[in-house]
Amino acid sequence: MSTQNDELRSVINRYSSMLYKICFLILKNEQDTDDVLQETFLAYYTKKPAFNSEEHKKAWLIRVSQNKCREFLRFHKRHERVSLEEMEEKLLITDGLRGDERYLLSVIWNMDYKLKSVVILHYIEGYSTEETAVILKISSAAVRKRLQRAREELKTELKGVPDYE
């Protein structure tokens, strides 16, 4: 059991930061993000899945956390989604960002789940469309379509913002 506990600690140390960023951006509040991460790592700890590689493990953790985010958004509605402006009052979330970068973050912040999830996985985590499709359990075509819609949305929203046209 100690080996399993060591493994759990190592996985939390390695992946919690990445999962926290993704889930926070999707759920838009700290408490739900904490809950999703807790449930994700608990699933990892109790299910004891076997992985072919570290990448496989990372993708599994993202997939589980994404499923849980979706459940939270759909059913729980436990905590209000907070606007970026309100969040900025509580946390130093945009400190150090240029104005255009802050604006880009606010556009992603306000996207709906379907677009936001592919944007995060593809652009922020660097997964290919095929890998994103596997993680989200949707088709590659759906990922490409969502990315296209996301790009259109970003383009429209960022029109006039220097460096983002």
Place this chain on the structure above:
Amino acid sequence: MNKDYNKLLNNIDITEEKKQELYENCIRSKHAGDFLFRYSQPLCILIAAAVFMLTGIGATAAVLSVKDRMESMSEEEYNDYAYEVENDTFVSVDEGFSRELRDSEILRIIELERDYYDNGVFPVNTVPHLQTAAEREEDQLAYVAEDNLLYLPEKDMDDEQILEYIDHDAKKWYLNSQALMEEGFDVGTSPDLTYDSTEIAEGSGEQKARDAGEKLLKDIYGVDINADKNWIVLVEFFEGEEGITEDLYQLDIYKKGTGYADSYQLRLRAEDMSPILINLAGYERELRAKRFSTAEADAMNDSAYESAVSFAGEYLGLGTPEDYRFEEDFGATADGEAFKYLILKYGDKSVYFGIKLEDMKVIMCHVMRSGT
């Protein structure tokens, strides 16, 4: 779109304290379970037991006929269920339905589940998988892909529909468990996935835990798990983590063919096999329990307290508590209260009790130390 997106999230990060909390909570949850949550959503836990009956060494002929039924699904039906399972993102079972199951239906499900799993009583038809809700006939039990819902008839389901429901559930779990195993889940002692009692070596700690658990169940509830071969007893050892938990054995005890019916969970301290947790779970117990108005229930507080103290004395070796409190607004439904929940305090130890008001029996007892 070649911007440095990672920079956008530089300030969003988890603290070291939260990482430590995640770690400790995982270990605590695995060991202690979140019983308040489990009680509030019994369906999502208990329906999982249905998967027990699907296969396994020592299974009865009727159980094997269920397995045969699963394995003989047509390719089309299998694919329909694969689609449904793959799109299943629901937190609890009810959220995947067009309406909640009614209590009367659940009680009938419990009866017919026994027929389905133990006696091979199957429905004449199977639940159709439709693309759109428009294809569904009035009061038809059907899965509709476009909104990923199992549509129940507005009127109460009749016996054929309830058997179809049980069949649908069994097939879904069959595919679900297969998919999980293909993903490499260790099914060894997972109640959701294993089908047989834990194999135990003579004279081992597991054997002692099983013996102690058997005795507790017989003494407290009059249940003899050796008298019926359909009981499944899972025994798992957990090594403690200093300052978080101690070494313990967990026993999960279910009966084949009764997904919604009573089951038991025990946690025993490895050092002396004394109980840390005794839990009688099950939708059947909840639904069949007599309910009382709030005033009637409150008038029973003294009796509930006495029952808890007496139980603590008999099975935990504890005396009169230093303090106690009742959990407010917990366990009450629109139909009234069937249970009272209270906490007895003993120094650094708290004992959480659930008491069935009808007969003042303890349905749950959980020993917790502060900080654990």
